Amino acid sequence: MSSARLHLVVLTPHALVAEREIDSLRVPVDTGQVGLRPRAEAAVLAVEPGLALARTGPALCFIGTAGGLLRTDGRDAVLLTPLAVLGDDGGSVLEALAAALAMPDPERDLRLAIERLQAGILTELRRADRTGEGPHGRTG
Secondary structure, three states: OOOOOEEEEEEOOOOEEEEEEEOEEEEEEOOEEEEEOOOOOOEEEEEOOEEEEEEEOOEEEEEEEOOEEEEEOOOEEEEEOOOEEEEOOHHHHHHHHHHHHHOOOHHHHHHHHHHHHHHHHHHHHHHHHHHOEEOOEEOO
């Protein structure tokens, strides 16, 4: 049996949450789950919010994530996420993740406000295109 391991790093904007050698990693993606092992093809994955699972021998580590990006080259797997919670019990990790997501976060609130503003601007511009009016009244 090979002793090859995958070097897992979990990073948030504020901290290095985990760094360890693992046998395999399973992450949630929009189509289900993707499993990674050492020496796998290089990939960049959009990780969905939920539970990732790292296995080292018989030991499991659950990683609750708010989503993010995972880059792997078959030797290293780096998960970049706005928020991550680790533990050995999936239910507890999900509860801790939900609690963390419910806490006020000025950065997240600002991102949401900017997204709402952008959506409003796009809606107004599309409406103006359909009616032939500029955003501030009739053109021409």
